[in-house]
Amino acid sequence: MAATEATKAADDAYDVIVLGAGPTGENLADRAHAAGLSAVIVESELVGGECSYWACIPSKALLRPVTARSEARRVPGLSDAADVALDSSAVLAHRDAFAAYWKDDGQVRWLDSVGIDLVRGQARLAGPRRVVVDGGRVLSARHAVAVCTGSRAVLPNIPGLAQARPWTSRDATSAKKVPGRLVVVGGGVVGVEMATAWRALGASVTLLVRGDGLLPRMEPFAGHLVAESLAEAGVFLRTGVEVREVRREAPGGPVTVVLDSPPGPGGPGGTPSDEIIADELLIATGRAPRTEDLGLETVGLTPGSWLDVDDSCRVKGVTGGWLYGVGDVNHRALLTHQGKYQARIAGAAIAARARGVPILESDRWGAHTATADTLAVPQVVFSDPEAASVGLTAAAAERTGHRIRVVDQDLAAVAGASLYADGYRGRARMVVDLDREVLLGATFVGPGVGELLHSATVAVAGEVPIERLWHAVPAFPTISEVWLRLLEAYRG
Amino acid sequence: MAATEATKAADDAYDVIVLGAGPTGENLADRAHAAGLSAVIVESELVGGECSYWACIPSKALLRPVTARSEARRVPGLSDAADVALDSSAVLAHRDAFAAYWKDDGQVRWLDSVGIDLVRGQARLAGPRRVVVDGGRVLSARHAVAVCTGSRAVLPNIPGLAQARPWTSRDATSAKKVPGRLVVVGGGVVGVEMATAWRALGASVTLLVRGDGLLPRMEPFAGHLVAESLAEAGVFLRTGVEVREVRREAPGGPVTVVLDSPPGPGGPGGTPSDEIIADELLIATGRAPRTEDLGLETVGLTPGSWLDVDDSCRVKGVTGGWLYGVGDVNHRALLTHQGKYQARIAGAAIAARARGVPILESDRWGAHTATADTLAVPQVVFSDPEAASVGLTAAAAERTGHRIRVVDQDLAAVAGASLYADGYRGRARMVVDLDREVLLGATFVGPGVGELLHSATVAVAGEVPIERLWHAVPAFPTISEVWLRLLEAYRG
Known part of the structure; x- marks a missing residue:
C-alpha cells in the first residue's frame, strides 16, 4: 500500500485532467492519450456515464423491440403473429444487460487497456490547472482540464412535485x-x-x-x-x-x-x-449543466452555469486557456454523438496546443473546430415512426438569414417505402441554400429512416453541391430513393 | 375513328422515340418531354417493364416480410411470437398487388397524365431515325431514338434444360x-x-x-x-x-x-x-440484351449485341448521333436505378443537343455525363442479412491502378448494431484513395444496412474528402456509427 501511495503521489501531475467519464470524457482522454499526452479521468459515479446506464443505451434497448414489432405488423404473412403484446419482462431483462446491470467493470477495463488513469470521487477545481478529489487528493494539469460532466434533468418549480x-x-x-x-x-x-x-x-x-x-x-x-x-x-x-x-x-x-x-x-x-x-x-x-460542485468559482466562473466555449471547446475568459468544456456542459448540442465529436475535436486541439501548434480561431470545418455543432447536428428520435434530422430546419435557416428553398416529399409515394411497410406514412424535407446551392438541412420521418439520415449528414457537412447530389444514385427500391424525388422537385 | 387515324398520321413524327416502357424508357421520355420535346414510347409488353412486374418490385415484395420476420426474431419480447412460418398465401397475394396483377393501367395513366404518347407493338428500326411498329405504322424521330429495351435472362447451353x-x-x-x-x-x-x-x-x-x-x-x-x-x-x-x-x-x-x-x-x-x-x-x-429484333442491322449494328455507348449514352459509330442506348442494353450497370439515372442524363443530353448546345465528351460529373456508372454504382441485395455496396471494391480499385487503403470494421462492435438485433453479425469496408484522400467504395453487410448505403453513395459521388467526413457525425446509437469506427481506424 505504501508503494502504491508513493506512486500515486508521483502520478498526480498529468498533461490532461478530464472531469467525467461519460462517452465525452472517455473520448477526450482517449484522443489526448493517443496524441502522446498523459490523461486521468475523475468520475464520481459510473464510468460510462449517463448514456450507458440511463439514456441512449437503455432507452434504445427498450425501444428497438417496439419498432421491430411495429414493422413486423406492417408486413403481410406476419402481421397477425406480430400483433401481440411484447413480453415486457424479456425486454426489461435485455435492457438490464445492455446497461451492464449498472456496473462499470467493462468500461474500467477499457480505460486500463488504453492506459488512461481513473480516479473515483467528486472533483473540484482549486484554482488554475488544479483539481482536488473528494477534498483530498490533488491533481495538477500541465496542459488542460476538460469538464465533461454532462447535464442532469431539471424539475420545474411545481408545488408538490x-x-x-x-x-x-x-x-x-x-x-x-x-x-x-x-x-x-x-x-x-x-x-x-x-x-x-x-x-x-x-x-x-x-x-x-x-x-x-x-x-x-x-x-x-x-x-x-x-x-x-x-x-x-x-x-x-x-x-x-x-x-x-x-x-x-x-x-x-x-x-x-x-x-x-x-x-x-x-x-x-x-x-x-x-x-x-x-x-x-x-x-x-429540461436539462441543467452538472457544474454546481466543480469549484468553478475558484477560476472566476459561476457554479451551475453552462460553460461558454469557443469552437475548439475552450472555455472563454479563463486566463491561460487551459480549461475546456466538452459535451452537454457547453450547451452547444446536448447529444451523446455530438459530445463525442467535440471530444475528438477538443482532444486534437489540446494536443496541438501542447505541441505549440497555433490554432486558428475560426478554421471552418478544420481539425480543431467543431463546426458541425452549429451546421450539421444529426438527431434520430427512436419513436414509431422514427424522426431524423440534420442541420437547419426551414425556420432556423430563415431566422439565420439564409435565402432558402424548401422541398417536401410524401414518403408513401416512394416505392421503397411502400414496400417497406403496408400503409407507410412519412415525410421528408430538404432545405436548400439558394445562394450556394447546397443543403442546409434535411428531415425524414417514417419507419426505417434512422439509417437514412447519415446520407443527409454527409451532404450537409460535406457541402456537396446539389448538382453533384444528382449523381448520388439511390438504390432501387430503397427508402433512400426519396432523395431522387426531392432533387427532381428542386430542379423541376 | 377517321379523325383519330388522321391525327395519328400527323403525329408520326416525334422529337424522341423511345423503345421500351420500363423505368428507363419512362424516365427518358419524361425528361425529354419536360425539356419541351415531343416523345413517344413503343412497348410490346407491359408498360412499367421488367422492374415493375418481374424483378425489383415483386422480389422486394416477397423479401420484405422475410427481413421483417428475421428482425422481429432478433429482439427480446417478440422473438417467440415471430418465430413462425410466414403465411405464404398472404405474402404472394401482397406480391400480386404490388405487381398490379400484371396489368399496366396505372402506368398508362401516368404516361397520359404527363403527355407522352404510347404505341403498343414490336418496334424495329428501319434505317436512320425511323421506327416501324409491328411491320405497319412508321414513326420518325427528329432528334433521337433511344433503345431502352433492357435485358432478358439467358439459359446456358445445358442438355435438356x-x-x-x-x-x-x-x-x-x-x-x-x-x-x-x-x-x-x-x-x-x-x-x-x-x-x-x-x-x-x-x-x-x-x-x-x-x-x-x-x-x-x-x-x-x-x-x-x-x-x-x-x-x-x-x-x-x-x-x-x-x-x-x-x-x-x-x-x-x-x-x-x-x-x-x-x-x-x-x-x-x-x-x-x-x-x-x-x-x-x-x-x-446471366442476362442478354433485348436487341435481337430491333432492326439494328438497318443502321449498321449487330442484332442481339450490347450497345456500345459514350458517357451520354449515345451509341458509338452511328452517323448523325441520333441513336441512344440507355439502361441494361448498354451493359454499363444492369440495375433499375442506374437505368433511370442514365435516362435522366441521356434525356438531358438529347434535349441539349436538340437546342444546339454542345456537349463535352468527358465533362466528369457534368449534367450530361453518366459518371456514376463507372465510379459510384450502388447496389442493395435484399438478402438476410442485407448486402450493400457502392463504388469500387478493393480488388477493382487495385485492378484500375489506384493506390488504396482498405479499412474493415466488425459491425457487431458498433453499439447501434448490437442494439438493433441480438447476435448481430455484419461487416463494413471502406476503400480509400490514398492520393486524393477520398472514398472509392464502401460495402456494408448486416441487418438494417440497406438505407445506410446512401451515405456512402453521397460520399463517393460527392468526392467528400476524408477529413471532412470526420465532421459528418453519425447519430448515436445508429448502425451508421460504423462510419466513425472506419474513420478512426483510417486515421489511427
Whole structure:
C-alpha cells in the first residue's frame, strides 16, 4: 500500500485532467492519450456515464423491440403473429444487460487497456490547472482540464412535485417494472421516446405538453406524425397544458397531477382545472449543466452555469486557456454523438496546443473546430415512426438569414417505402441554400429512416453541391430513393 | 375513328422515340418531354417493364416480410411470437398487388397524365431515325431514338434444360405457389434473393454455384456472410459445381438436375456425378440484351449485341448521333436505378443537343455525363442479412491502378448494431484513395444496412474528402456509427 501511495503521489501531475467519464470524457482522454499526452479521468459515479446506464443505451434497448414489432405488423404473412403484446419482462431483462446491470467493470477495463488513469470521487477545481478529489487528493494539469460532466434533468418549480418523487430520464430508462398508469410531462425527445416505450410495454400513458406539439426543435411535421402514431398506440396526448400541482399522499401510492387547462372562451380568469391520477410521473422538461460542485468559482466562473466555449471547446475568459468544456456542459448540442465529436475535436486541439501548434480561431470545418455543432447536428428520435434530422430546419435557416428553398416529399409515394411497410406514412424535407446551392438541412420521418439520415449528414457537412447530389444514385427500391424525388422537385 | 387515324398520321413524327416502357424508357421520355420535346414510347409488353412486374418490385415484395420476420426474431419480447412460418398465401397475394396483377393501367395513366404518347407493338428500326411498329405504322424521330429495351435472362447451353422449362427471374418473382423443392442455379443477386425468399416461404432450396462463393461482384465477405445465413435458414449451398444435364420427364412433374461435382484427387478424368430431384429449377446465371429484333442491322449494328455507348449514352459509330442506348442494353450497370439515372442524363443530353448546345465528351460529373456508372454504382441485395455496396471494391480499385487503403470494421462492435438485433453479425469496408484522400467504395453487410448505403453513395459521388467526413457525425446509437469506427481506424 505504501508503494502504491508513493506512486500515486508521483502520478498526480498529468498533461490532461478530464472531469467525467461519460462517452465525452472517455473520448477526450482517449484522443489526448493517443496524441502522446498523459490523461486521468475523475468520475464520481459510473464510468460510462449517463448514456450507458440511463439514456441512449437503455432507452434504445427498450425501444428497438417496439419498432421491430411495429414493422413486423406492417408486413403481410406476419402481421397477425406480430400483433401481440411484447413480453415486457424479456425486454426489461435485455435492457438490464445492455446497461451492464449498472456496473462499470467493462468500461474500467477499457480505460486500463488504453492506459488512461481513473480516479473515483467528486472533483473540484482549486484554482488554475488544479483539481482536488473528494477534498483530498490533488491533481495538477500541465496542459488542460476538460469538464465533461454532462447535464442532469431539471424539475420545474411545481408545488408538490419534488415530494412526489417523480421519475426523471434516469428512472424512466432504468425502471424495474411497468407502471400501470404513467403520466409523462414534456414533448421533447425523452418524453416522446419514453411514452412510446412504456406504452408498448403495457402502461397506460398520458403525455402532457405545454406547447402545441411534439418534438418542437424539428420540422413541424415530425411532431405531427409522431403524435398521430402515439394516439393510435393508445397514448393520451394533451397539448397546451401546464401542471399546476402534484400530490402523492403515500410513497408508492398513486400520484395526482393537477392541470391548468387552456383558458376557455371566458379568458384566463376562468381556467378550469382537472386532475389525472397515475402510478408514476415522468418529468422530461429540461436539462441543467452538472457544474454546481466543480469549484468553478475558484477560476472566476459561476457554479451551475453552462460553460461558454469557443469552437475548439475552450472555455472563454479563463486566463491561460487551459480549461475546456466538452459535451452537454457547453450547451452547444446536448447529444451523446455530438459530445463525442467535440471530444475528438477538443482532444486534437489540446494536443496541438501542447505541441505549440497555433490554432486558428475560426478554421471552418478544420481539425480543431467543431463546426458541425452549429451546421450539421444529426438527431434520430427512436419513436414509431422514427424522426431524423440534420442541420437547419426551414425556420432556423430563415431566422439565420439564409435565402432558402424548401422541398417536401410524401414518403408513401416512394416505392421503397411502400414496400417497406403496408400503409407507410412519412415525410421528408430538404432545405436548400439558394445562394450556394447546397443543403442546409434535411428531415425524414417514417419507419426505417434512422439509417437514412447519415446520407443527409454527409451532404450537409460535406457541402456537396446539389448538382453533384444528382449523381448520388439511390438504390432501387430503397427508402433512400426519396432523395431522387426531392432533387427532381428542386430542379423541376 | 377517321379523325383519330388522321391525327395519328400527323403525329408520326416525334422529337424522341423511345423503345421500351420500363423505368428507363419512362424516365427518358419524361425528361425529354419536360425539356419541351415531343416523345413517344413503343412497348410490346407491359408498360412499367421488367422492374415493375418481374424483378425489383415483386422480389422486394416477397423479401420484405422475410427481413421483417428475421428482425422481429432478433429482439427480446417478440422473438417467440415471430418465430413462425410466414403465411405464404398472404405474402404472394401482397406480391400480386404490388405487381398490379400484371396489368399496366396505372402506368398508362401516368404516361397520359404527363403527355407522352404510347404505341403498343414490336418496334424495329428501319434505317436512320425511323421506327416501324409491328411491320405497319412508321414513326420518325427528329432528334433521337433511344433503345431502352433492357435485358432478358439467358439459359446456358445445358442438355435438356430448355425442354425442362426452368424458371427464370420472371417465373421466380411471379410464381403463384411455393414449390416443395427448388433448385437455384447462380449465386448472384437473383439467385441469392430468390433462394432467400422461397426458402422463407416454405420451399426446400438447394443453391448451386459454379464459383467458390456468392455475390462475386461484391467484397468477398458479403458472400461469406450471406452464405452463412442461408445455411442457417436451411438452404443447401453447393459451390464449385456445374449442371451437366437436366431432365423433366413430364410437364409439371419433378425435374432432375445432374451435376458435375468438383474433380476429386484423381484429377479431372474421374469426375463423379450426382443428381438432385426437385419440383422447380431456377436459372439465374446471366442476362442478354433485348436487341435481337430491333432492326439494328438497318443502321449498321449487330442484332442481339450490347450497345456500345459514350458517357451520354449515345451509341458509338452511328452517323448523325441520333441513336441512344440507355439502361441494361448498354451493359454499363444492369440495375433499375442506374437505368433511370442514365435516362435522366441521356434525356438531358438529347434535349441539349436538340437546342444546339454542345456537349463535352468527358465533362466528369457534368449534367450530361453518366459518371456514376463507372465510379459510384450502388447496389442493395435484399438478402438476410442485407448486402450493400457502392463504388469500387478493393480488388477493382487495385485492378484500375489506384493506390488504396482498405479499412474493415466488425459491425457487431458498433453499439447501434448490437442494439438493433441480438447476435448481430455484419461487416463494413471502406476503400480509400490514398492520393486524393477520398472514398472509392464502401460495402456494408448486416441487418438494417440497406438505407445506410446512401451515405456512402453521397460520399463517393460527392468526392467528400476524408477529413471532412470526420465532421459528418453519425447519430448515436445508429448502425451508421460504423462510419466513425472506419474513420478512426483510417486515421489511427
